[in-house]
């Protein structure tokens with residue numbers, strides 16, 4: 222299979238037309254056609270956008286990897302500083318040390334400046350620093366030295382310029398993970414990804430609050446989708462071309478109107494899911510990368526459609542949160558002030574409890590009388606999953 226044929230297959234698997242893809246990528250339909258017939262090749266940005274749109278990894282898009290080969294990232298959460306010492310890290314650090322020693326001696330002898338030697342000591346200590354608090358102290362040392370350098374520069378000192386350059390450089394490197402990654406100063410941060418799924422009103426959000434209390438980040442796919450619904454005109458256009466006019470008086474997409482159309486019609490719901498998933502998965506992957514770059518050790522993805530989406534393959538563990546339908550109807554009516562009829566239509570449109578429990582590695586059954594009791598159970602489960610990942 223050629224690269225173009227693979228692109229075409231992935232697009233068709235998603236049920237998208239060339240026109241849909243062209244709109245999403247802001248290119249012409251002819252361009253998509255050329256890519257799919259191997260007459261032209263997409264650039265790097267378009268490759269990334271295509272991977273996001275089709276919900277596959279770049280490797281799979283480029284056919285470097287078989288579909289099932291997406292390996293979940295397995296790691297243990299830790300309180301340690303996220304820096305990793307790769308051989309390249311030691312190389313670049315040694316080079317910086319050598320440069321700083323030379324510049325430090327030069328500025329001390331000629332200008333009597335001690336800022337560079339101080340920041341040099343801080344940097345050497347930094348080689349052995351493993352804890353975030355000390356890392357923050359180091360950043361402060363570099364920042365103070367850089368400010369002193371800036372002041373001296375304003376006073377016309379050449380040493381000030383060198384000082385600013387060296388310490389400013391350190392700060393830039395410290396604060397820019399992409400630079401450190403490019404020079405292989407840090408390895409990708411290990412990150413545990415938990416997938417939380419289950420029907421409406423079961424208690425997923427309640428469980429997620431506990432994950433946040435454990436220091437984890439949460440990606441709520443409902444919220445991601447709602448943001449996109451407001452900001453992504455391609456998504457709005459695709460929804461209206463599929464389901465007709467959907468705007469309310471303010472011009473925004475009226476979700477309740479859309480819900481009334483799709484919740485009673487499985488075919489329409491399926492169509493909506495494909496459109497929504499395309500946009501939501503791409504944004505969720507971006508958020509995961511942002512958290513990885515920030516060094517987050519634990520991230521939970523909350524998605525009703527997790528098991529049908531490529532996101533499930535990225536999870537180290539999946540948890541189904543379930544509760545009896547009548548209880549869920551009461552909960553969502555109380556939470557959102559919606560009618561019983563609309564609440565039931567939403568509940569009935571969703572997959573069965575078995576679907577979620579069989580698809581996930583763990584199950585939380587939320588029939589507790591109090592939300593707090595359920596929150597405790599959720600916390601215990603998450604802690605035990607994390608323990609398993611540490612071993």
Ligand SMILES: CC(C)(COP(=O)(O)OP(=O)(O)OC[C@H]1O[C@@H](n2cnc3c(N)ncnc32)[C@H](O)[C@@H]1O)[C@@H](O)C(=O)NCCC(=O)NCCS
Nearest residue numbers: 420421442443446476477479480494497524525526570571
């Ligand atoms: C169906 C829509 C119009 C209903 O809007 P509404 O304001 O009533 O619900 P809201 O968006 O706040 O979602 C509340 C809950 O409804 C349920 N729900 C949402 N979408 C779906 C769906 N496609 N299938 C089954 N249940 C759904 C979920 O349990 C969700 O937590 C809207 O949710 C939508 O467009 N959904 C499709 C996007 C989607 O799949 N979202 C989930 C992201 S993983």
Ligand SMILES: Nc1ncnc2c1ncn2[C@@H]1O[C@H](COP(=O)(O)OP(=O)(O)OP(=O)(O)O)[C@@H](O)[C@H]1O
Nearest residue numbers: 421422423424425426427552556589590591592595
């Ligand atoms: N055991 C419980 N007892 C009483 N109320 C609960 C319990 N568990 C959750 N709730 C409440 O029920 C409502 C629904 O829970 P939650 O928002 O966590 O569900 P969800 O699975 O995230 O739903 P959705 O998918 O619709 O967002 C919330 O208002 C929550 O406080």
